[in-house]
């Protein structure tokens with residue numbers, strides 16, 4: 001197994017020793033790069049919370065929560081009823097076991113598609129101060145209207161320099177889900193697909209990283225440099241703009 005790491009000590013300890021022991025679906029490759037983004041944001045002075053829709057048992061959530069700075073929160077939203085109601089208890093126990101303490105996390109058992117922005121903002125409020133989210137992972141209901149609603153919710157609380165991360169883009173099981181993202185990006189031209197994180201496997205599918213157009217330079221060059229071993233140098237054509245493509249084993253088809 002390639003040793004994908006984020007450069008954040010606590011997250012990397014979990015990625016090496018805990019990640020595959022916690023049931024879940026996100027790739028370790030994408031989890032490491034996401035946590036690197038969270039660490040990179042802190043180095044740029046970007047402060048804010050982490051939120052995830054669709055935490056399941058906490059595999060990806062724990063990796064990102066451990067990368068946060070003191071005072072920042074990790075908000076986990078899920079129906080917590082699949083495959084059974086025990087998922088909530090298992091999620092909390094996994095977080096505790098891997099060092100995400102309860103003062104750093106907010107657990108919200110809810111249907112994300114029924115949430116309002118004020119209710120979400122209230123969950124992100126500490127000591128009377130309403131915080132923004134600097135990294136928002138969307139991995140809940142993979143059908144068009146719920147994804148559109150989740151994107152709207154994420155956008156409403158996103159730090160201007162923050163990232164929205166979408167799971168299961170280009171997954172063979174959801175071949176047309178990406179069209180919802182295309183429509184959303186066309187309707188929100190100030191937002192851009194900044195990076196594609198390629199799949200490790202069919203159960204560890206690609207993710208998209210989206211941010212405000214003005215925030216793209218905060219990430220793209222540093223990502224290409226830092227992850228040069230995983231950089232697909234041809235990049236991606238994202239609605240007429242270049243996007244970074246990172247893949248576990250970059251290569252280009254050989255042509256004689």
Ligand SMILES: C[S@@+](CC[C@H](N)C(=O)[O-])C[C@H]1O[C@@H](n2cnc3c(N)ncnc32)[C@H](O)[C@@H]1O
Pocket residue numbers: 023024025026053054055056057058059060061077078079080081082110111112113139140141142146
């Ligand atoms: C693929 S799993 C998430 C995997 C997890 N993010 C990981 O990386 O291991 C999808 C989760 O989304 C949750 N979910 C589906 N629809 C939802 C909704 N409308 N609101 C909140 N959670 C939802 C499911 O309960 C399930 O736990």
